[in-house]
Amino acid sequence: MTHAISSPAIGELSIWSVLGLSGQGSEEWARLRGLQYSQLALVARARIWAQALAAIVSVLLFAPYVSHPMIGGWLGALCASLTYSVRNEGQLSDADRRGMSSNEFRRQAMGTIINAMVWASPLLFFLPQAPVHLRYEFWTVLAMLMTVSAVIVPTVPLSTLLFSTIVGCGSVVGFFTLLQPGMAGVAALFVASIALGTIEASRHFLASRLAVAGMAERNEVVSLLLREFDEDEADWLWQTDAQRRVRAVSARFAEAMGMAPSEIEGSGFLSLLLGPGGDPRSGEGRGIERGTIPGLMELEEKFKARESFSNLLVRVMVQGTRRYWSLSGAPRFDDAGAFIGFRGVASDVTEQQETSEKIAYLARYDTLTGLPNRMMVIDALENALVAAREGDGQCAFLMIDLDRFKAVNDTLGHPVGDQLLSQVAERLKVLMTPNSLCGRLGGDEFCVVLRQANERTLVARLAQAIIADLSQPYFVDGHELTIGASVGSAFGPVDGGSVPALMRNADFALYRAKRNGRGMHSAFDEALRAEAEARAWLEEALRAAVERQEFEMFYQPVVDARSERLVGFESLLRWNSPELGRVSPDRFLSLAEDTRLSLPIGAWVLKEACHQVAQWPGNLRVSVNVSDKQALDPAFIDHVVTALAVSNLAPQRLEIEVTESLFQRDPALARATIERLTALGCSVILDDFGAGQASVAILCEMRFDAIKLDRALMKGAASGNAESMAMIRAAVAIADSLEMITIAKGVETPQELEIACKLGCRRLQGLAYGDARGVEEVQDLFGTRPVPVAQEERAG
Template sequence: MMIRPFRALGASRRSPAPEDIGEDDALGGVRALQLVDAFEEQGSGWFWQTDREGRITYLSRKVAERVSARNGAAGAALTSLFQIDSDSPETERTLGFHLSSRTSFKEYSVRAVDGDADRWWSISGRPLIDANGNFQGFVGWGSDLTAKRRSEAEITRLALFDGLTGLANRQRMNLALDQTLAQIGIGYRTAALLLLDLDRFKAVNDTLGHQTGDALLKQVAQRLTRAVGDAGLVGRQGGDEFKVIVPSEADRAKLAVLADAIITALSQPYFIAGSSISIGCSIGIAVAPEDGQDSDTIVRSADLALYAAKGSGRGVHRFFREEMLDDARSRKQLEDDLRHALVADQFHLVYQPLVSTRDESIVGYETLLRWQHPERGAISPADFVPIAEECGMIEAIGSWVLRRACSDAACWPETVRVAVNVSPIQFANPALPAIVASALANSGIAPERLELEITESVFVTDGASTDAMFASLKGLGVRLSLDDFGTGYSSLGYLRRAPFDKIKIDRSFVCGAAVPGNRNAAIIRAIVTLAETLGMETTAEGVETQDEIAVIRDLGCTSIQGWVYGKAVSQADVLAQSAGGRVAAAPVGHRVSRAARSKVLRWAMLEVGGSSGEVRIRNLSPNGVMIDGIEFPAGATGMAVRLDLGDGRRVEGIVRWAEGSRAGVEFAHPVALDSHAARSAAGRARAG
């Protein structure tokens, strides 16, 4: 593909006459050509030359073979072999412009018009003028840019794509969101942003290791990409958070379908290294421009929607609503108030008794934190404890609770223990044993009188550090109690690992244990047997009715905690109870367990004899209902009635009592409460 002779670059403009060329000059010329050939064959550089019309008169063989596989390079126009990269910033003019204007150019990025399109070169050239000042064509040189281009492409890929999953990374997603929103600003287009957070991923990552966690994220990325398809751009924000940008879509019904498809896809079991892993997904959705016209606003809106989805039990999607912003502001205000509450002495403690099933003596009290806000009044721990955990206040509050509880217990009988809850965040703090030791020393109570209640969530952290923490706490002589037993993922494994002194049986197993046919009693018996085998005590939580006391006692539980023995009381009340020495408790709750009731307010049709009328349903249970709205005659007790409960089914019943416009009806056959309770919201809306 070469045309000879090749005039060496930089040769004199005046061509020497043959008689002027000596033997040394001839040898030098041959040597120069040899060096050029070696350079062309071994290096990345190459040369080219054209005539006055811009047709190739010389082109290094290795380049000629790549740019013109079918036609020879000789005689071809330079512009027919190479095309300039128009996106290259250094490209100001076309090759044709420089050839026609006879001007130099330098380091233009080009590739083959017909040939190896994946290869790039840098090309430079200048006009060739003879000794008489006549234009003879162009002479130039070039170098291979392919390796550089590939390296730059890889750098770009690493800068814009997530290295683990291959999805767009945070930077690229931010750029894409900015571009999408900019298009909305100049037209009437829309877009949606979906923020995703994996549920239970942290537990997988911590218990099975980061290698398994990384493999899980790769599979999540693949499923997410398939679920979204061509509908939008999928990216990873970092950790277990993902983002989907859906351009030109504002139909909430379609977005809901997409979100549900994603949740379903990501919630199917994963199989990694022989293990079956189940996680979930929560999604927050914001639609532009309705929920925001710039990146910061639309991301904030989607994040608030995601927060709401997590608060709704996870595994669901939620669209942004304006009241979510109000809730966020309220949480922020509550957080600010919470930081002030501790120093302003707005917290106080109350104590709920733990009663022995053997003789109904109070063997201990569980410490419960209360916050009396100066303006809002009493604020539930369910509202402020999660905020304290999120804003980093829980450790300071927890330390205060521990010190105050130990100080209060120092005034109790020495046979009465004090139980204090320890959050997973506190448990993960290496300083916890020192904080406990300080509280014991300052109060002077015996270590065995302090019982630390720990939930199963502490076990999601590294096993070695967890075991070390348990060993340190037991070394202080305090008691350890496993709280809410049965609500986690692998409770038996925890019992094998941790040195607990007590198991607290969650109230979900206690509730209804005295109702005939309920299986909770069998579950409690199994837990008690397990605890006795391991040398542990048991406390039944959430006992509310007196008939449950006998059941819990017969099942072998060591102690009982719940409203059946009254609500939590202040330190002054505890001292009053223990003034006589032995602290005894008397049950004050309902005597008999009742089937669950659903508080509703909706209309139904009542048939009595041959007449019918509209009544209101107030309380609904599987066995009966309380109604009002009509005057019942004297002697209505025992009267047969028929009720249409609103779902098309008619239920037979008997009036068991009647007072004025109210009456209680017992169903002839139990009804499914769930189907009616699910409609109660709609009923309340109609009644309102």
């Protein structure tokens, strides 16, 4: 296993680190001690000979004055200490590779201490029996031993320091006891010099060994990298001379080019990448035209400037096939500083590049139509606005909405609708010029960005051309389809200085075009601006109304068609603003849906309706209209459960009204929501039945408790419209077969009341039985039978 070895400067190694007294047990400590103490095994023999020679001299000095048994005991202790030390040090021969353990470190230190104490013992036991001159002679022997220890094992300063300190301190004490302070001072200075010199020598040794180890590891890493480059199928080395000719062609390079190495050797590097269009052995000095091949021009500039480069993406031609290479390289210079070419690494990144291009395309283009998507349209509009401001001109943004497209999706399905959208995109492309860009914003919304739109009449003519072309018949899967288009336009920067403002104002203009009859073009103007400002002000007031709870609940009676008894109410929201007075639901409900305020408002309606109905007689129900966004909100079911729990209202008394558009937004989530409501015990009513094209299909897929007929059907039936009467009969028949209740809403006149009863509607709702009323007025109806308009007229 290869360790990461640092190479600190000499000054960075502290004394404690050199001595091995800090960081014991760590991997770094073990590695440093291994580098130091592995040298002991190499000099063990020299130490033995040095101490043996010193021991012989010492015996000769003390033999005439000290008893032979004492000298023999001392020699035995010396041999034992040397044997212990040599055995420990012999085990450290490979410590520079494996590191040194803490136990080995302690054993070696203990051996040094014992050996030093053996050599210090004659100072206490032999010298008092010997003449004075032997003191200086034996001190010379000890000084020689300390010097030898420092010289032959400079890499182990702790060992030298322990030996010198113990022996030196013994000498100092001995000289003081003999009343020779001068010699004691000399001994102390000698020991200090030995210690400092040893520490500094060891510090230099460690720094150099670490540097060598670091260099060896770096060489190993480089060798591994070169071996990987040689074996890796995606990377190879390349090299050129000073004239940019390829040299030392590797087998992998030749394989990547689809050529033999001999064919590549000596070829111009840039011409080689150009492919068949360039002469492989010439043309390096001609230069590459700007924009001809991506990356090659930048590569040529790097070559000319003799600059290093990294991960430069270059498109190359290999055997007639377009490939992408990633190139890295650096200039080479000889010992004299002369430029001799480039050397670098190359890899084939074609797959990654194609994937990146595909991702980039998907991020900016609509997958269905191939038109620029919202992101790319926003970028184009931003650039057009910048150019218009800088050039003191105008740009334009056209918002396009397809008329009657929803009916195609509902009746023929989404596959047909998708093909229709693709044909719409093709027609828009035909109308575009270099000055314009069309895109798809999503759904059936398209748009056009005009970079220069100084003449408003040209924009109007383009809008009319779009309406005319998109209104022509389409042929999809054997169907002849006719839809239309409405267009709203806004000019920048006069109608909006930012992309969001310009798009919003074009959308306002589109809304007016659709409101005025569809198939029309409307340009944003001051009237729309005032309307937009009023809408913004209304939105602000609506947000404040949510916080201040300026809403109140009204309830419209629902009666049984046969007995004409009150069976429940439909809850209706009213806004009583302190500034605006009573605001029509038509004004604020759509605004609430657009701004997502419908979620907190809807939660409040649920809670308030359940709270009020819980105080009414137990046989009465209440129906609550739920918007698509509210029904699909993850917290919707929790709001229902909370409203029921807080009010203690039985779930059977709560009816939730939804429309078929809910199932077009998210069929799976809509189905799950209905199933959870049913599991709670609540009733679910399909509102506005007959207004769309998918109502019957939804009835076959989902279980509802009731269907509420669209008001337009009742109006048509009362006026004698045979189609409306047929649809009501069919709806009643389907509901009866599925055990659902049919509710006729919008029953206002005696004729409508009579038709509803005649056609089999089981519940009735409308002005014929009273308009929506507040809570206090509702309580007056309890226990009564609402008198229909028809009976009032007969009574009159």
